[in-house]
Amino acid sequence: MHLNWKTGVALPMYHDAGMNLALQRRIQAATDDDLLSAFLHFTEGKVALSAYHDFDLMLFDVRREEDHAAKLDVDGDSPLSSEYIAANHGLKGGLGALAAEVEEVRNEIGSVWHSLREATTDDLNHRYRLEADPAESGLDAIGPLRRRLDPLWDRLIAALAQHTAAMHELALREAEFQAFAVTADSIRPEQFDRMAPLEFELAIASLVQRDGYSVVQRNGGARDLGADVIAITPDGRKIVFQCKHRRPGGRPLGSPVIQTLNGTARPVHGADIVIAVTNSSFTSPAHELAGEQGIHLLFGHDLRRWATWGVSLLTVLGADLAPVGEAA
Incomplete structure (x- = not known):
């Protein structure tokens, strides 16, 4: 592999001439192994960071739903107020547990990313030689963690759908109670x-x-x-x-x-x-x-x-x- 000096990427020019010279010397001394190792290392970091962001976005959505559930109001005069409260409490509890699990996975991925970032100061070539162990980067751990994202989303969707169905069922039952309340058999x-x-x-x-x-x-x-x-x-x-x-x-x-x-x-x-x-x-x-x-x-x-x-x-x-x- 050889450098393509016709690339559209230009060397940065610093105000300090000494810094420009030091940078040029480092680049001139770089080998193909150095450049490929740096690119592989950068790509591993991007993969880890992408997975982290996926779980971080989900955590944001789960916590938003959890906050919304905490604000659900219950009419104290409803004949089914205790059932409404129980349904809302169940939703909040389920969302809280889900948020904790998503946060745990996100933090595990974050630990892998931080370990990759710390490795940036080391000689990277030895990590990408044929005899090197790929597990050393920690990226292998992200695969199983990343596969947990879709099932976690499914759980969120199912919890919200279940709560919606429960609210609908309670509303139908309450309508029956309210209809009874206008009959002669009801005393207010x-x-x-x-x-x-x-x-x-x-x-x-x-x-x-x-x-x-x-x-x-x-x-x-x-x-x-x-x-x-x-x-x-x-x-x-x-x-x-x-x-x-x-x-x-x-x-x-x-x-x-x-x-x-x-x-x-x-x-x-x-x-x-x-x-x-x-x-x-x-x-x-x-x-x-x-x-x-x-x-x-x-x-x-x-x-x-x-x-x-x-x-x-x-x-x-x-x-x-x-x-x-x-x-x-």
Whole structure:
């Protein structure tokens, strides 16, 4: 191999004459081996850098999608808000794991490139002789790493497609809930707020009957012993409700309500499921006591899921109580 001095590449001319002379002497002393070794070394670096940039671009896209997923908003009034949150959380988790894997591969390729860059100061000829080991450059490691790019892209595309499908399915389900909310079987929170205490008890009884349970007591009284509404599920479980109506803006219900209900619902009425329901809310001590005694607190979003959107009572209370196969 010989230099083609007719090339269109010109020698740089520096302001310093000494630098020009030193450069010319180095070029005149160069052999074909020197030039080919330099070109091969440069090309290896370009191959490594190209692979690095491919993964770097993918990492940018994955992190952009991850950032977008972190900003996905969920309507707290949606009957499926928990499902939306779970789907978004799953997408964010999957994208985070994918980003970590892409970054790891990119950094491995970067290490190869840095090792090639460091080798630039060495005598390169020995690395490209026939007896030299090609693995010495580290470029062999990039091949298997580069082949991981397409499967990683496939994972990204699949994760985004799966999330889109999940959002579509949830939107279809929500449309059904919203359609139910405009029927006569639906009771909205503002309707509860306008009721008198007796009307509230009768409304709860009507909702229980709507679910297909047998209502054996529709409202309480002076001697109800903590039970306003009593119903029997199709599988024979007795549900006892204590209904507490509050005017809008009223104070949350405290633990004394739970204490009274706990003292009679099971010992006196033989309840299998005990529920305190209100159009208001409960204090932290009431939540704590109810949790200790296995009493369900029905209010706010859960009451709306049941009353407004038609989700069955036992499903709202918990999957462990719902009939087999019933979806949330």
